Amino acid sequence: MSKKVALIIMFCILGGILIFHFLVFSELIPYDKVWAGKLNSVPEMKAFETFSIVLNAFILTILVVKYNLLERKKRHKAIDILIWIFSAFFALNTIGNLFAQSIIELILGTLLTLLLSILCIIIVKKEKTKV
Secondary structure, eight states: OOHHHHHHHHHHHHHHHHHHHHHHHTTSSOGGGSGGGTOOSHHHHHHHHHHHHHHHHHHHHHHHHHHHHHHTTOOOHHHHHHHHHHHHHHHHHHHHHTTOSSHHIIIIIHHHHHHHHHHHHHHHSOOOOOO
């Protein structure tokens, strides 16, 4: 899979995740069905969802920068380091999703975060030089 294809898939998934978090924030999706069922109040949910929305927007922004760098055939070490950090973050989130109380979050959340971690690795891995 090419880096550009991996980035486009990431844009679609993260866009969907952002929409999901906005739906939780607006209480169209009950907050007791997310965050492993550990949220106890609306203010707590608003804080968690605000953090998640900001974090996902930041990740999307970095990935847009990476896409533009790929278009220009350039590299930027700081952007690559951030994407490696995102990969680790998604891997840890995968482990966290394994403890979700909701079966949907358990299955869907685990698969999505695992996929996002793998896509981040594809995006930043160095390409092998041909001999």
